[in-house]
Amino acid sequence: MPTILLADDEPANRNVLRHVLELEGYDFEEAADGEEALAKALGGGIDLVLLDIKMPKKDGMEVLQALHEAEATVPVVMITGHGTVETAVEATKLGAVNFLEKPPDLNDVLVTVRNALSMGQLQVENKRMRQTVRDQATGGLTPIVGESPAISRIKSTVERVAPSEARVLITGEPGTGKELVARWVHAQSQRADGPLVEVNCAAIPSELIESELFGHEKGAFTGATKQRVGKFEQADGGTLFLDEIGDMSLDAQAKVLRALQESRITRVGGDRSIPVDVRVVAATNRDLLAQVDEHRFREDLYHRLSVILIHVPPLRERREDVPAIAQFILEQVMRRNGIEDKDLAPEALDRLRRLDWRGNVRELRNVIERLLILSDGDAITAEDVDRFVAPGGARGDASLGLIDRYESFSDFRDQAEKLFIERKLEEHGWNVSQTAETIGIQRSHLYNKLEKYDLSRPE
Template sequence: LLNTVRNALDRKQLVVENKILKKKVSKNYEMIGESEAINQIKVMIEKVAQTEARVLITGPNGTGKELVAHQLHEQSQRANYPLIEVNCAAIPSELIESELFGHVKGAFTSAVKDRAGKFEAADKGTIFLDEIGDMSLSAQAKVLRALQESMITRVGADKDIKVDVRVVAATNKDLKTEIAEGRFREDLYHRLAVILIKVPALNDRRDDIPMLISHFAEKIALEQGNARKEFSAEAIKLLQEYDWTGNIRELRNVVERLIILGGNEISENDVQLFASK
């Protein structure tokens, strides 16, 4: 009886810990902003997350496309299963198929043992194919088959493996142009783009900059174990007027630089000194 009670308590504790961890993960991928563009994206995520529809997220680099992917997963019925991220641009074209679909021992020189790929790892969960516009045509063909048949084949194998995966993809490229120039499959595009979510550039949502500065200032203070620094109204106004070509990623870097180099309160002068282009 004592063991039964202990086991029940352990399970309860595990559930509590999982909920706390999930809240921490959600906070890391929170979408900051209340501009019309961001509110529209939040509404779309709420509508789409509970479905199985595939989503293609577009927008410039540094705008937070991965945040949309995480929110889609966390608000879905697959949230208790893995979200597997693949940066298609970071993987050499000769390795992308092995990375996505796995391989069997001896399939190529360095294949010393069987290895599962990302699609298998994401079974019952979500796979996020970031920068899918950089994927080779041969890999695109295999991804298309995985979407059409819910089956994948490891490199060097002849046995099909059934997978249950929701695919979310993202790109900073204009895929219609890539299709016209023969670098992206039109049939794959139509499979992926059931729902299109366009993430705006930071220059198109300047009203969100004060909230983003506050968010980053708090986060950086926690990371560095320091007291949070405030930004003067003049400093914030000046930052709102900047041309943010690097989008939110650039803003975050500038906020960190100002916190490190600026005064106890970040002033307009600090911005002119340390945040100039």
């Protein structure tokens, strides 16, 4: 049930309202003065504030003003025995959703509380929508967070390289942020007004990659019931981002090389040469030069792609960036989900900084979201990190958290399976085929698990 904060300096008044609402099953917090009321309202976990206007230390209007300035989403109902029109107007401007007069009518109390709680849910949804609009207005582009020497060099390189037409090859472990760097290259380029088309080469079966990149004509192969425009054509005038290009077949590599040399493509099953104006940015977590030596990657294509090389180091090599990234992720997740503010204690940030983060920023994001959901109170503590993230590496200590949370074995088993699959996908850069082979199940079975647990590759 929702939790209601009763803020009134008179115990008798609090007792009357408590008695009425306890019968409806609501949970309660109490405050006897304005300062206590403000602290509890901002502390999180409160779904509605019943706020008396006349209170010591801070009166109700001062508390309401402070909540308004803090952009708190918790709805507030003012309680007054001698309100005026001017007070009502001012309180409404500051976000009060309704008023109760002393002594309160019991039916009015129940109706007002139910309506106010409904309005509180609407405020949370509106906050989410406003954040979505802000993200869309800025193209949804996440900043490159961090001030380590490595990240400073990457930012400087992007600023210098982006306005040119030079091709860029971005290297780094899974989850380091290669895709984010590619988006910034596009955003700061002369092609920023054109499309940014992304292709995950590892996620597309080798027999379909050519059709995906170059398109196909109707009847080109079984199942080609209509003409399809490929990614090269879709990216015309913009940027084509080839993610995990090290997983591309040699046949597809040869055709990509030709497209880069000639700035023209031919659809599968077609005979017409189509001009394309595309800047290619590629990324990989593999050692392409080693693959060249093993004859698994074309050397001429490597040199075409690697005019500019940008390496994104793993988090364990730039630990000083972890606190800033963790704080950014925390604030982003709270905004997008309409969650009241929760802090990361300095000791918790220090714990996070010392972990190895084999899944890098992607893993850090998952851990922060886990800590935000599972931790109690208004701050994520070092104890929370110790409990939900295993020491010696960023490995969620799933057994501790799950055992405490689930009584049913089937629920425990499902959640453990979900965490296991998510971890293995992170280790393999969300390459479903590689993950299925590693954990010993069929790819179709793994796809069923992704659908069952609503798992998708983070952006």
